[in-house]
Amino acid sequence: MAARKLPVVIVGGLHADARRAAVDRLLAEVPGSVVLHHDLATAAAGTVVRTVRDAGGVRSAGEAPLVNDCACCALREDLVPELERLADAGTVPLAVVELWDSVEPKAMAEVVTAGGLTVTGVITAVDPALVLPYLANGDDLAEGGLAAAATDQRTVADTFARQLEYAPVLAVADSPEADDEDRELLAQLHPTARQVPIGHGGPAGPPSGPAATAPADPSGSAGATPSALVRAAFAGFDVEAAAAAQHPACALLPAEADAHGVSTLVWHRRRPFHPERLYQALEDLTCAAARSRGRFWLADKPDTLLHWDAAGGALCVEGAGPWLASLPDAAWEMVPPVRRAAAALDWHPEHGDRCQHLVFTSPGLDRDGLARLLESCLLTDAEYAAGRDAWKRLPSGFDTLLEV
Incomplete structure (x- = not known):
């Protein structure tokens, strides 16, 4: 038309x-x-x-x-x-x-x-x-x-x-x-x-x-x-x-900033979250900033790209489709070029495009405290070393939240 x-x-x-x-x-x-x-x-x-x-x-x-x-x-x-x-x-x-x-x-x-x-x-x-x-x-x-x-x-x-x-x-x-x-x-x-x-x-x-x-x-x-x-x-x-x-997979999120009492913390990690510890920390994380958004992954759901969207003290977490690393090569042709380009720019040899990329923006942001809380929700060295089969058996508080 x-x-x-x-x-x-x-x-x-x-x-x-x-x-x-x-x-x-x-x-x-x-x-x-x-x-x-x-x-x-x-x-x-x-x-x-x-x-x-x-x-x-x-x-x-x-x-x-x-x-x-x-x-x-x-x-x-x-x-x-x-x-x-x-x-x-x-x-x-x-x-x-x-x-x-x-x-x-x-x-x-x-x-x-x-x-x-x-x-x-x-x-x-x-x-x-x-x-x-x-x-x-x-x-x-x-x-x-x-x-x-x-x-x-x-x-x-x-x-x-x-x-x-x-x-x-x-x-x-x-x-x-x-x-x-x-x-x-x-x-x-x-x-x-x-x-x-x-x-x-x-x-x-x-x-x-x-x-x-x-x-x-x-x-x-x-x-x-x-x-x-x-x-x-x-x-x-x-x-x-x-x-x-x-789209959470390729959104251009804000960069680090700190001026006039307002801060933006960009938290980027490769290791997956422990589902139960992250779930228990959701309220504190949601209330830590006026606005937070991004994408993340859970150890027990390694194929699902999860979208984080919080404002007004309320958090929406939802699945946003698969990580590209979980797709067969033949399926990549069906993925929009902008999505493939975003994944290529941030590709990891082991985890592919799976990552934690969360951005928190707020006046009076406790950057150090927030970073410590986020780090505590990741798999420990021992949990990480146990491998993916063990990760999938971890207790999850997200099943009801995600309705999966």
Whole structure:
């Protein structure tokens, strides 16, 4: 399916004031652009409210019925046809999809692309002063009226973390409450993101200066040089590469860092974890940092790549498929090239791509204590020397957790 030429930028984030400021600034700086927004707050009444607006106000509004009692499903069914209508009209230089609070950009970027449209940017709007409070918030989305479906069991913390880490661009509000620690935490959580300032997190007023005359064409040929936010909206986005970057086997995790009271510990080992000792330490490890993630392996499950994902004092551990070292050579052709490349860069002569690669980021991180706790969960020299047949007989606390 040939992609329609309408550029689509997705702007999301739980920080609603910052998100709206970013959206309003795009409307003001790209003449003729429109914003599509689906309000899922009305889902309990059985509908999702769709609004299409431009810099002058609301152009149209309507309702989309729930699909299978799922507000996000209704959004998916309604969004692409609306974008197709705008694309066919041929008069809109940029369509801005403003996601509702808890909707995650990954799913919507994939829906838009699958619908034959071109996603040219994915932006998450952030208020630096709210990063730590949201990462520390282990409440269910439903408790705050933010659930996208009756079955939505996500928390504020894990939803915010995924919104933040998926987007290659962060629209950062100039929050007077934010300090150096807040800004450093944001930088360490997503060090590869391009940060674009958007002013204060309140509603954006009309731009002044060069941005006021920024052309819809980001090349700048028709007027003054576009703002950084406009350039980010048109920069281009690779949905497949973004998905690969989130896979635990090849995710580009943060590097070691320590500044302004915030630290990132990268813990990398080859020896497997003792399943029972690691299970007993899970609570302490989960609470040791505001955010931790990565991949690991257990001695009694040497073929399974396990994904570690913790935020808000809650940990999700799940199987993410096999380690490549456990696959027959013939199966490697079915593995995406990016996965094979990541494994080759970190290959061990005995264990292949099996490893412990966990990253912990937090203000006030007890790096030494955390490292000692992690080391204590590995097999001892004697346990390691006993070999794989003995490892598989070790008691495991993970069978129930992993449902295997």
